[in-house]
Amino acid sequence: DIQMTQSPSSLSASVGDRVTITCQASHDIKNYLNWYQQKPGKAPKVLIHEASNLQTGVPSRFSGSGSGTDFTFTISSLQPEDVATYYCQQYDNFPSPLTFGGGTTVEIK
Amino acid sequence: QVQLQESGPGLVKPSETLSLTCTVSGGSISRYYWSWIRQSAGKGLEWIGRIYTSGNTNYNPSLKSRVSMSVDTSKNQFSLKLSSVTAADTAVYYCARDNWAARPGYFYYYMDVWGNGTTVTVSS
Numbered sequence: 001d002i003q004m005t006q007s008p009s010s011l012s013a014s015v016g017d018r019v020t021i022t023c024q025a026s027h028d029i030k031n032y033l034n035w036y037q038q039k040p041g042k043a044p045k046v047l048i049h050e051a052s053n054l055q056t057g058v059p060s061r062f063s064g065s066g067s068g069t070d071f072t073f074t075i076s077s078l079q080p081e082d083v084a085t086y087y088c089q090q091y092d093n094f095p096s097p098l099t100f101g102g103g104t105t106v107e108i109k
Numbered sequence: 110q111v112q113l114q115e116s117g118p119g120l121v122k123p124s125e126t127l128s129l130t131c132t133v134s135g136g137s138i139s140r141y142y143w144s145w146i147r148q149s150a151g152k153g154l155e156w157i158g159r160i161y162t163s164g165n166t167n168y169n170p171s172l173k174s175r176v177s178m179s180v181d182t183s184k185n186q187f188s189l190k191l192s193s194v195t196a197a198d199t200a201v202y203y204c205a206r207d208n209w210a211a212r213p214g215y216f217y218y219y220m221d222v223w224g225n226g227t228t229v230t231v232s233s
Contacts, residue, residue: 001170032216032218034218034219034220036154036220038154042225043203043205043223043224043225043226044154044203044220044223045223046219046220046221049217049219050217053217055219055221087153087154089154089156089219091218091219094211094216094218095159095167096167097156097167097168097169097170098144098156098159099156100153100154100155100156101153102153103153103154
């Protein structure tokens with residue numbers, strides 16, 4: 001199985017800060033990577049698919065980039081409503097199993 | 110707008126079988142993959158497996174020996190069974206719709222609609 005390593009596991013930033021999360025795959029997954037946001041007590045919500053495509057209705061302050069094994073998720077200006085845990089998820093070599101990263105919890109400083 | 114709702118017992122005894130159903134409303138179950146994902150308290154997301162409306166399935170290798178999924182297109186429902194449960198199977202279980210498309214040089218696959226999740230506790 002493909003392993004996904006996310007970092008950091010948690011971070012604290014101020015409102016308006018630029019926040020960056022990285023996700024590294026154990027094998028080349030091309031651009032077959034999604035990013036999800038999960039707020040406390042809620043189901044996850046897809047923000048980015050195919051590494052860099054913003055899901056319809058998601059604010060443009062969220063973005064993703066990368067291909068191969070190294071990926072980045074960015075919040076350009078952190079807002080209070082962005083407090084959540086963010087997960088990357090790969091879907092390479094379909095129909096092989098999907099795997100998630102360990103998550104990054106974002107808090108407001 | 111498509112909505113998903115998980116249902117099933119919230120308490121299961123050790124060694125018994127966990128059974129959950131996901132009901133799809135507001136849209137057709139056809140031509141999509143449907144996944145089950147779980148999350149233990151304070152932990153990350155674990156993909157359990159997927160089923161297509163034809164009945165084809167793929168499972169997480171770590172759970173494959175205990176998992177089975179089925180689909181009932183007439184009821185717009187799909188189901189999960191997990192046998193021989195232990196306390197380690199205590200989790201919030203989510204069902205989700207897998208949105209996908211494949212063309213030469215282009216492939217996307219992501220879970221775009223999720224149920225609210227249902228908590229299953231394994232305890233005697």
